[in-house]
Amino acid sequence: MTDQSTDRNTEREVGRSRLRKEDARLVTGQTNWTDNISVTGLLHIAFLRSPMAHARIERVDVSPALERPGVVAAFSGRDLAEGLGSLPCAWPVTEDIVMPDHPPVAVDEVRHAGDPVAVVVARDRYAAADALEAVEVDYEPLEPVLDLEAALAEDAPLVHADKGTNRSYVWPLKTGEDYETVKRRADVVVTRRFHQQRLIANAMEPRAVVVTPLAASGEYTVYSATQVPHILRIMLATVTGIPEQKLRVVAPDVGGGFGSKLQVYGEEAVALEVARRLGRPVKWTESRSEGYLATHHGRGMIQDIEVAATGEGRLLGLKVELLADMGAYLMLVTPGIPILGAFMYPAIYKMDAYDFTCTGVFTTKTPTDAYRGAGRPEATFAIERIMDELAAELGLDPLEVRRRNWIRHEEFPYDSIAGLTYDSGNYEAATEKALALFGYDDLRAEQQKRNERGDTVRLGIGVSTYTEMCGLAPSRVLRDLRYAAGGWEAASIRMLPTGKVEVVTGTSPHGQGHVTSWSQIAADVLGVPFEDIEVVHGDTRAAPQGMDTYGSRSLVVGGSAVHHAAEKVVEKARKVAAHLLEANENDLDFTDGVFTVKGSPEARRTIQEIAFETFTSHDVPDGMEPTINAEHLLNPENFSYPHGTHLCAVEVDTETGQIRIRSYVCVDDVGRVINPVIVEGQVHGGLAQGIAQALYEEAVYDDEGNLVTGTMADYLVPVAGDLPEFVTERTETPATSNPLGVKGVGEAGTIASTPAVVGAVVDALRPLGVNDVTMPCTPERVWRAVRSAKEASA
Amino acid sequence: MTRISVKVDGTAYEDEVEPRLLLVHYLRDRLGLTGTPVGCDTSSCGACTVELDGTSVKSCSVLAVQADGGEVTTVQGLARDGEWTPLQRAFHEQHALQCGYCTPGMIMAARDLLRENPDPDADEVREALEGNMCRCTGYQNIVRAVLAAAAASEEVTA
Ligand code: FES
Numbered sequence: 001m002t003d004q005s006t007d008r009n010t011e012r013e014v015g016r017s018r019l020r021k022e023d024a025r026l027v028t029g030q031t032n033w034t035d036n037i038s039v040t041g042l043l044h045i046a047f048l049r050s051p052m053a054h055a056r057i058e059r060v061d062v063s064p065a066l067e068r069p070g071v072v073a074a075f076s077g078r079d080l081a082e083g084l085g086s087l088p089c090a091w092p093v094t095e096d097i098v099m100p101d102h103p104p105v106a107v108d109e110v111r112h113a114g115d116p117v118a119v120v121v122a123r124d125r126y127a128a129a130d131a132l133e134a135v136e137v138d139y140e141p142l143e144p145v146l147d148l149e150a151a152l153a154e155d156a157p158l159v160h161a162d163k164g165t166n167r168s169y170v171w172p173l174k175t176g177e178d179y180e181t182v183k184r185r186a187d188v189v190v191t192r193r194f195h196q197q198r199l200i201a202n203a204m205e206p207r208a209v210v211v212t213p214l215a216a217s218g219e220y221t222v223y224s225a226t227q228v229p230h231i232l233r234i235m236l237a238t239v240t241g242i243p244e245q246k247l248r249v250v251a252p253d254v255g256g257g258f259g260s261k262l263q264v265y266g267e268e269a270v271a272l273e274v275a276r277r278l279g280r281p282v283k284w285t286e287s288r289s290e291g292y293l294a295t296h297h298g299r300g301m302i303q304d305i306e307v308a309a310t311g312e313g314r315l316l317g318l319k320v321e322l323l324a325d326m327g328a329y330l331m332l333v334t335p336g337i338p339i340l341g342a343f344m345y346p347a348i349y350k351m352d353a354y355d356f357t358c359t360g361v362f363t364t365k366t367p368t369d370a371y372r373g374a375g376r377p378e379a380t381f382a383i384e385r386i387m388d389e390l391a392a393e394l395g396l397d398p399l400e401v402r403r404r405n406w407i408r409h410e411e412f413p414y415d416s417i418a419g420l421t422y423d424s425g426n427y428e429a430a431t432e433k434a435l436a437l438f439g440y441d442d443l444r445a446e447q448q449k450r451n452e453r454g455d456t457v458r459l460g461i462g463v464s465t466y467t468e469m470c471g472l473a474p475s476r477v478l479r480d481l482r483y484a485a486g487g488w489e490a491a492s493i494r495m496l497p498t499g500k501v502e503v504v505t506g507t508s509p510h511g512q513g514h515v516t517s518w519s520q521i522a523a524d525v526l527g528v529p530f531e532d533i534e535v536v537h538g539d540t541r542a543a544p545q546g547m548d549t550y551g552s553r554s555l556v557v558g559g560s561a562v563h564h565a566a567e568k569v570v571e572k573a574r575k576v577a578a579h580l581l582e583a584n585e586n587d588l589d590f591t592d593g594v595f596t597v598k599g600s601p602e603a604r605r606t607i608q609e610i611a612f613e614t615f616t617s618h619d620v621p622d623g624m625e626p627t628i629n630a631e632h633l634l635n636p637e638n639f640s641y642p643h644g645t646h647l648c649a650v651e652v653d654t655e656t657g658q659i660r661i662r663s664y665v666c667v668d669d670v671g672r673v674i675n676p677v678i679v680e681g682q683v684h685g686g687l688a689q690g691i692a693q694a695l696y697e698e699a700v701y702d703d704e705g706n707l708v709t710g711t712m713a714d715y716l717v718p719v720a721g722d723l724p725e726f727v728t729e730r731t732e733t734p735a736t737s738n739p740l741g742v743k744g745v746g747e748a749g750t751i752a753s754t755p756a757v758v759g760a761v762v763d764a765l766r767p768l769g770v771n772d773v774t775m776p777c778t779p780e781r782v783w784r785a786v787r788s789a790k791e792a793s794a
Numbered sequence: 795m796t797r798i799s800v801k802v803d804g805t806a807y808e809d810e811v812e813p814r815l816l817l818v819h820y821l822r823d824r825l826g827l828t829g830t831p832v833g834c835d836t837s838s839c840g841a842c843t844v845e846l847d848g849t850s851v852k853s854c855s856v857l858a859v860q861a862d863g864g865e866v867t868t869v870q871g872l873a874r875d876g877e878w879t880p881l882q883r884a885f886h887e888q889h890a891l892q893c894g895y896c897t898p899g900m901i902m903a904a905r906d907l908l909r910e911n912p913d914p915d916a917d918e919v920r921e922a923l924e925g926n927m928c929r930c931t932g933y934q935n936i937v938r939a940v941l942a943a944a945a946a947s948e949e950v951t952a
């Protein structure tokens with residue numbers, strides 16, 4: 001039967017640029033997006049959403065909607081509250097955190113524009129949308145809470161009146177020496193305030209959910225455009241009271257996530273509840289503008305940052321005070337996002353004191369939560385920008401200041417002041433390589449010339465030497481951070497009778513190419529052809545255990561779990577091979593999927609043959625279970641720490657404020673690379689998102705709390721013409737805490753690029769007296785910065 | 795209700811539709827041709843791009859009734875006997891897709907470009923794709939793919 005297996009290829013798979021197995025379906029339109037799912041009797045759900053940022057709900061009457069054609073049911077928040085609990089927050093970062101109730105549909109009060117107030121269920125999506133108009137709601141407007149600082153004032157209007165405060169939590173981290181003491185020793189102190197504007201993830205596939213009930217057994221299948229089917233299953237069981245084992249959650253093809261689908265959304269809970277009440281399958285698909293209001297936003301922080309340093313530019317201390325906008329409610333990991341960042345402000349630098357405080361603040365805006373990089377881009381931005389400012393203060397080259405402070409190659413493993421152990425890294429090598437590719441000295445010379453000539457178009461160079469923490473996360477660290485789940489990942493390998501292989505992973509990809517990369521990992525360990533391997537994911541029936549995909553954890557934790565599971569398969573197969581070949585286990589060689597007896601190479605069995613032998617189990621070793629399948633759950637010991645150097649050159653027209661990225665070079669060290677093509681693609685996409693934060697994107701609210709950038713026509717997602725060609729290279733310093741030596745790559749580009757681009761813009765304008773431009777650096781903002789610098793110097 | 799007759803990916807259909815039904819919903823919900831996805835409600839993202847009578851249109855900004863008597867090609871109608879078009883191959887070979895949600899629209903829009911300009915440079919490709927958003931790839935590989943497809947074939951629209 002093993003004849004069906006593809007020809008053996010003895011080339012190593014890991015490190016090879018494999019084209020993706022995923023693509024065939026996608027380029028031909030044979031896709032399984034959640035919104036594609038249709039079943040007999042399907043009903044469509046539509047949500048009526050609050051047009052106001054903050055209001056008391058005086059009355060909701062859904063009955064007129066029931067008169068509309070095609071409408072089957074309609075519910076107010078109060079109707080639904082009978083079956084539905086509060087939406088979960090799994091990260092109560094402090095013991096005394098304020099955690100307000102979060103009903104999936106508002107009951108007494110709406111707290112952000114887009115907060116749902118009623119639900120209509122109809123036979124088609126047009127009818128459902130139409131019938132929303134008939135629902136009657138009386139609102140008593142309340143004062144919106146929009147400004148983070150004003151929200152903390154004594155007499156501020158309250159987002160959650162019953163809590164008596166808009167302060168959700170205060171989370172401090174003080175390590176090393178006392179900051180104030182260290183500061184007294186300093187020759188220079190540089191202080192800045194940076195704004196991390198709110199961003200909208202804009203995964204191209206809108207969120208969608210379909211629930212199909214099996215009436216007889218009380219079981220439900222929930223299809224959702226989610227990054228986290230396993231987490232969703234647990235949480236939906238909690239919110240609805242439906243036993244977990246009666247819920248199957250499937251994430252079919254998922255069209256991007258970037259953190260926005262790392263969530264347990266009210267719409268998912270409502271769809272399940274409506275399916276339960278009506279005993280009918282239901283679907284909800286968000287429209288893009290609806291998503292802008294209802295899908296969590298990212299970032300949203302005010303950062304006050306200060307560095308104290310010697311006259312030579314050696315860092316002594318770092319102080320960070322953060323106001324983090326939670327929005328109206330705490331979603332799944334809302335409070336934890338800035339805390340992740342807390343560990344990253346010290347970045348790649350050595351210092352004596354670190355003093356961090358984050359205050360989580362409620363506002364009447366869409367809740368915030370994970371967005372690509374989640375806490376780490378914000379931290380990296382602030383530290384890299386202030387390193388630039390320190391350099392400017394001291395009249396040093398920004399790279400020189402970094403060099404004087406960074407951890408040197410021979411100092412790894414290194415315990416960062418924030419308490420992380422960086423296992424490996426080589427900042428020198430990545431920087432040298434980047435500088436050469438970029439032509440740093442030439443560009444500096446050109447910049448100088450332009451400055452001397454007083455050109456209206458200035459050249460600016462931005463530098464970002466970053467590190468990040470991936471591989472979320474060692475479970476005991478999560479315990480210390482009060483995160484209510486583990487950070488392990490599951491993999492199992494099913495050796496099918498035909499010799500084909502199913503790799504079952506607990507990760508849940510949405511564009512990252514896990515099927516291809518996991519096949520490569522398993523192929524090398526098992527010695528089975530790449531083509532013979534299929535990867536099963538994103539279905540809690542088929543892949544019952546897992547912690548899903550976010551935070552660049554999948555490869556580091558999930559990919560490593562695949563590696564270990566494959567090793568276990570080989571060990572089991574070795575026992576069977578020894579039995580069949582009548583040899584001692586220790587006398588067997590295993591190469592390219594074939595067991596041979598040392599010294600007599602004609603005595604051989606392939607691992608695929610052994611899969612068949614154990615299937616029949618006619619002749620397996622006594623006492624051995626008749627299988628060579630294996631499972632591995634990996635609980636990581638440490639994070640992994642990708643790093644790199646990004647360099648950006650921009651041309652800034654000082655008269656129009658127009659910015660053009662002239663070149664972008666990055667050298668990332670993501671450890672061992674499984675598939676270079678996929679890694680490069682991830683870097684490109686990450687860069688696009690980081691550059692977008694620097695130059696284009698912002699969720700803007702007006703004074704009433706309406707989202708002004710409420711559609712894709714108003715919110716500037718960059719298109720092809722807005723972005724440059726990237727030069728992406730790598731150095732490879734393997735991680736030491738996982739068997740593959742991998743570090744993770746999904747967020748690197750985003751984390752590193754924002755400060756590089758903004759740094760370049762500021763660098764271009766510094767001779768004109770500008771030392772900051774608020775993000776996004778729009779032409780208008782640039783123009784204003786230039787003008788006010790001129791006025792200040794006049 | 796209005797009666798329309800339309801040919802989609804080579805198959806002729808006769809249907810009664812509401813005058814307000816969008817072409818994209820007609821394709822997806824009525825014909826089950828779900829290869830063309832919806833990404834926005836403002837005709838901004840290009841995910842829903844198809845060909846109507848030989849030019850690319852955003853099918854979320856066209857009513858099904860406007861396609862009456864016309865011929866529509868979606869991404870599902872491109873491959874012939876399992877043989878992909880040069881653009882489909884190039885998207886695969888250049889890793890020009892990650893989640894793939896934007897891909898049908900990108901491919902359909904790129905066909906339009908290559909019909910008019912069979913030998914574009916990178917800037918022309920970037921410009922031609924201004925109505926199509928991709929959130930995953932940063933566009934670089936999409937540009938590479940379109941250039942590769944142009945190089946691979948004079949007969950891209952075959
Ligand atoms: S769905 Fe048609 S352009 Fe976005």
Ligand code: FES
Pocket residue numbers: 204255256511890891892893894895896897927928929930931
């Ligand atoms: S590949 Fe995901 S949106 Fe383009």
